[in-house]
Amino acid sequence: MLIFVFLIILSIVFYFYYKTKQFRAKLPIRKKWYASTASMFLGSFILFFGINQLTIFQSTITYLIAGIFIVLGLALVIFNFKAARHYHKFVAEETRLNQ
Numbered sequence: 001m002l003i004f005v006f007l008i009i010l011s012i013v014f015y016f017y018y019k020t021k022q023f024r025a026k027l028p029i030r031k032k033w034y035a036s037t038a039s040m041f042l043g044s045f046i047l048f049f050g051i052n053q054l055t056i057f058q059s060t061i062t063y064l065i066a067g068i069f070i071v072l073g074l075a076l077v078i079f080n081f082k083a084a085r086h087y088h089k090f091v092a093e094e095t096r097l098n099q
Helices: 002-024 028-056 060-097
Strands: none
Touching: 002 028, 028 060
16 A cells, blocks of 8 residues: 555656746647646546555445546546657657757
8 A cells, every 4th residue: 555655656746846847848749748737647646646545445436537537547548648648749849849
């Protein structure tokens, strides 16, 4: 259970890190890349939180809500991973063009 608490804290720290990088970035593609990376870590937070709730409480309501959290978190991680990978292709080119 302690590993999930560590992963929850780590994902929140990375979420805030990339969110502040997004606000400070001036180039639009780089902003989108940071936003999708931050949302990926937000999804990992929701995913790990749902798994952690399954290990702490054992009731029908907990299983239902944790299942929703796990599915939503996994969907956010997968979607934003694909988006970050797509935007990452154009970050170097955008930097080169705007020098």
